[in-house]
Amino acid sequence: MKKIVLVSMVKNEADIIESFVRHSLTYADELIIADHQSSDGTWEMLQKLRAEGLPLTLERLYRVELAHREVMNRLTRNAIEEHGADIVLPFDADEFLVNTETDVPCRQILEHLDVRKLYGLHWRTYEPVDPEEARDTFLLARPCRRSKGFSANQKTIVGARGYIEGRPYELVQGAHYGVYLDDGQQVPMEFVPFLHTAHFHWRSRDQYESKIATSWLNNVAKYTVHTITAAYLKGTFDLLRRHEIPEREDAPKDMERFDLAPHVPSQALRYTSGAPADLLSNLMAAAEQISEQLAETKVLQRKKLVSMILVWNGKEDASWKRTLCSALAQTYPYREIIVLCMAEGRPPHLELVHESLTLLLATQPGWTRDLEDCVHGDYVQWLLPGESMHADKVQKMVAFFEMQDYVYAAAFATGLPENDSAWQPGRYIPIDGPLVGKYPSTMETFFLQSGCHPVGGLCAGLFRRTGMSAAHWLEPYFLDGQPMVFVMWCGLMQALGTMPPEVNSVAILRDDDCDVPEHVTPDAFCWHHLQWASALQMAEESPETADAARAGWKAFVSRGGAAVREQGNILASSPLYSEYLRLLEKARDMCE
Helix, strand or coil: CCCEEEEEEECCCCCCHHHHHHHHCCCCCEEEEEECCCCCCHHHHHHHHHHCCCCEEEEECCCCCCCHHHHHHHHHHHHHHCCCCCEEEECCCCEEEEECCCCCCHHHHHHCCCCCCEEEEEEEEEEECCCCCCCCCCHHHCCEEEECCCCCCEEEEEEHHHHHHCCCEEECCCCCCEEECCCCCECCCEEEEEEEEEECCCCCHHHHHHHHHHHHHHHHHHHCCCCCCCCHHHHHHHHHHCCCCCCCCCCCCCEEEECCHHHCCCCCCCCCCCCCCCHHHHHHHHHHHHHHHHHHHHHHCCCCCEEEEEEECCCCCHHHHHHHHHHHCCCCCCEEEEEEECCCCCCCCHHHCCCCEEEEECCCCCHHHHHHHHCCCCEEEEECCCCCECCCHHHHHHHHHHCCCCCEEEEEEECCCCCCCCCCCEECCCCCCCEEEECHHHHHHHHHHHCCEECCHHHHEEEEHHHHHHCHHHHHHEECCEECHHHHHHHHHHHHCCCCHHHCEEEEECCECECCCCCCCHHHHHHHHHHHHHHHHHHCCCHHHHHHHHHHHHHHHHHHHHHHHHCHHHHCCCCCHHHHHHHHHHHHHHHC
16 A cells, blocks of 8 residues: 655645645545645644644744745655655645546545656636635535636646656646756656546635735745746736735636535534635735844844754653754754763764764763853753754844844743643743843742743743853753753843843743643653752742742642642652652641
8 A cells, every 4th residue: 555645835724724634634644734834823723633633744834935846845855755655745725636537536546656657637726606605614515616627737746756766856836747957857747547636726805815915925035026936926916905806817717517525525624714814914924924034134144153052861762853853953054053961972863963063071060161161152042852942943033132122131932822721831921012021030030939931941042141151051950960941940030130230131022932742741740840849948048039939839739739639640650759749748838
């Protein structure tokens, strides 16, 4: 049996994305989808679909310009090399594979394709008969019409072996055909029998106008206004700018009613609301993204170095590889990587690193001096074991520091609404506006009162080098090589509070730039609260923080204690559980 993988790049497809995913999984084993900074809820819907257990691999794109060709070829190669695909379908979200000629399922036809060939797939235009009706139901079950013939264009289906092992070629933008890299000639294609692509480019006027407007801006960001690529977008964009109703230049002249429902498996939708697309909101989001990229481009010209410190605790597990790959995936180019080894030996997966790398052994006290000598960056980014962040996190944070009227010693980005659905050691800090500045003492009190650190762990922050030096490079906050993240944040705030007032403010950004784990293990739960107990005991020496720490523990006994009772059987499996209970009782006594 062949493995069939569909790859797609999507943007603002909230009206169609659930129909696309559920239908595609009737013939594909897996979907790999890259979201191009959607602003209409597409990304959130994809996450919900994945949470159902559907075989979705999701990623977010952190470049503003339209890069369809580059992304689709990368995803195709990834599907083959990393996911073991034999057949790859590079589709857009408005393209549905159907067989309306025979009763043979799409999957069965795909199984018989030659993995050495590039195939052509006929393309046909479809659209809903009643665009305003039943928008929250499965698209292919709605009354529709279609063009009487196939389009002059076609889609492709990629045989994995021919793509990887044969004469090198790439799919062109739109994945309509392939071209050889050596001479630019078109790759021969054999058309697949019976199957064709039902192309729902137009689903409603609001969806169409929103798509055109944002796509043209992204296109200009890559090619400038003067381009032949996707130039058809320009005319409609200008009509919208003049508040005129655009005519659909690409609309088929003759269409016929056609019922797709008997030819496809039915699907029940759970997340599609049917709300109209908000052109102004999506257009403003695209404009803001482009403006932000302009600011980041200005900062890149300053070439500020960022020192990325990765902590390796001696474990050769998936969490270390995830952390290392997170650092290497950063789009910010001016960086150095320092691996702080808390155990003897050589960390695995270093063959992935193709840039400046320093290994520093930190198994003996006093490694602060060695680390300070290794760090040359203006800014410091920490990544503890298991932590990971979005690929544009460092670039966005450096731009923030460099473009402000004020000087901040540290910043972290977890200012999203509180999520109470599950207990987490970290906490979102809702803020009004894109930025809030706080004094370190205020933040320390908040951490002690809440018993939480910023969501994302230590990697949520970016720090000036002077602040790290004031905090002794966090050496006091490692216990036998194990990082005490909560205590680190409290200790950092104490250290920053000793710096001159003009450089010791802490900034909270509204964005969330870290990958937060969905589930907390028993060890992580116990370890976090063991740190809190330690912080409570240390706070007793400081009248300024003692009351805040005691208040936080009292709140935990009433609120967090319930979480312990609910998870008692699970937590009891942790080797830290007995110590956790002992310190919990001691902390209760201190708070009375």
